[in-house]
Amino acid sequence: MSSLTYVQFHAVYVLPALAALTATVHHRRDSVDWRVSGGGLALVTALAVAYTLPWDRLLIDAGVWTYGADAVAGRLWGVPYEEVLFFVLQPALTTLWTVHVVGPVVSGVEHSRRDRVGGAATGIAVGLVGVALLTAQSTTYLGAILTWAGPVLALQWAVGWRYLWRRRGRVAVAVFVPSAYLWVVDRLAIEAGVWAISETYTTGLAVAGLPIEEMVFFVVTNCFVVQGVVLFRWVVHRWR
Template identity: 40%
Template sequence: MSYLSFHLVFLVPPILGMMALHRRPRQMGNDLRVDLAIPVVCLIALTYTTPWDNYLVAQEVWWYGANRVVGTIGYVPVEEYMFFVLQPFLTGLFLYQYLHRSPPVPKAHSSWASWTGAAVFAGLTGLGAFFLMDGRPSTLYLALILVWAPPILAGMWLYDGETLWALRSSVFVTTGLPTLYLWGADTVAIRSKIWTIAPEYTVGASFLGLPLEEALFFLFTNLLVVQGILLFLYGSHKAFAPEKETRLSIP
């Protein structure tokens, strides 16, 4: 299986299916943010991930199989750049399907949520920084993930953790299910040698058959997508409230 075939099998069909059955989140009406949220997150994902992933490949933390890609830009296969866009579309469209069927409901305001969520992800960032300074090859991939994704997640919770906590059930479901799906797809890709994770740069632990680092990568990236879209749609700095109480407008 080539990297392009991987996209055509695992990513393109569900994306096209959800686009054909496209549903807008309830309570949002014709709000322009619904149309902008996924493309904006895709653009951010492409911009933020490109230098990080190029560094990983340059350091041979992972590499792609011979004759499995159509070409490279920098160190990274063209299909990898496609993945930076396809994954947010996949997860974002799933989130919209969920928000249409299970619209958010008001939750009690939790003033501690922002600081607690930010502290958790800041702690993970600190752990990654420690691993980098320690310099052990076996923790390199884990360290690079922890200093890349958790700082942004911490910033999201610091920015408006009240809203994210109010929408926690949406975060849990729409992060969890796409992550499980992508874990399965990643397992197939590794076994097919579309890409290979360097064992010397991993801690050696596995989760559901995947290297721990790969499992964390898909968990964190889907969290970034889901939380980013939810903040784009509902961020208010005062937790989610019904549309009739908070008709939000684009700043």
């Protein structure tokens, strides 16, 4: 029996952080095009749900992670409702933080055809590393993350890795802060029995009790969100 349900996890750790960021974002009104940022959030969220749901279902079916008794209210296609909600809440959380720190769009960054090919190739390489890791049981979860991440990173880096590199300091802050917060609350959720990560499919490496696979997962997913929003704003700016 878990001491915290998945709904309570959202109520205690996710929604208050989301509310705080929403309440403090008002000072960005004059420097942020909310139609563009909102469009970026809507696009990233829709893609997150569509792309993550089948991947999440496969790993649940494989037993990579499980949930505490009575921790979830129900399931959609084998995935807890609360997890599907997380696919929406995390992009919102990270996007609001990104708006706080990323600053205005910078002009004058050129991204050539060679840059697009190089960015795509690098993302594909990440995916291939993941495929290789899938061949060993203890690196299954890590391999699944990188295999799943490869196509998204290939697309994003093909679109504008040079722009992301130009804004690397702010992008890094935008990725790291929500990732660090989610590492902490993930560890608390595991301790409370909301979910458990299989020892069979993980390396056994952990930081303060948090499996490194979980740390990689949140960095990767927040990279998806931050890079997606930053590049969406940049592309719209260039079109205009």
